[in-house]
Amino acid sequence: MLHATIMNPIKINNDIFVTRFFNGCKFNSKVHFFMVSKNQIKLITSLQLKKYRLIHQLFIAEGVKVIQELVNSNFVLEQLFVTESIFETVSPAKKELISESDLKKISCLSTPNNCLALFQIPDKKKLGDNGLIVALDDIRDPGNLGTIIRLCDWFGVEQIICSEETVDVYNPKVVQATMGSISRVTISYLDLEKYIKKTNLPVFGTFIEGKNVYNENLPKEGILILGNEANGISDKLEKLVTNKLAIPRFGNLQLTESLNVATATAIFLSEFKRNF
16 A cells, blocks of 8 residues: 655645655656746846846846755745745745746746745845955956855855946856855945045955966955956056056966956965965
């Protein structure tokens, strides 16, 4: 005889359905899915644009790893959409079981995972003026920003300040690339020139003609500026840099013009943290 185990109920379109699992065989009875409405699809897909993220104060996260990190953090979950019974600790009131076809309609990914969540954009946090701070001047690529956030998390950098031209941290591609590190690093957008003019911290900038970073005695505290992927650090910020740093080229031909900004970030952070 087969015995059914009654699991936690899932709320679907204001009704409660109980998922039953049978030992020793597959249970083939009809599964009740929540049908994503046109208005929901319109709202969720609109969040791919910064304008609507600001209006609704919501952002999208996809994938079990990213969502779990955010659920475990101080971010507030608005709604979770799943195609299977996962995230058992999430309240049934905030979790909806949907079909794979409906997930494709709301997903930002070409190959959707098995879950998508909406989180509230948190209130801005007060800026600190201590420790090592990474400043990003007009970083445009979402993957680069997401990777830099992960690197800061890895190296214990708690604060990133971004120029107002830098790609939005709540862009779905950025959130995806952070792999959850967005929950542990504070990211602020401001006028970098005004901020740096007021700081008492030493200001470091990354330049081709800078001093060899491997030969420098780097401090525990300071601001490290990284520039735009194509144009580097802007002229107005270059004037405020007190210490120009460079990663030397070791190749015989030395024809490579530059490093990817995220790759450069990893090297610079490693050097800043090496002696501490």
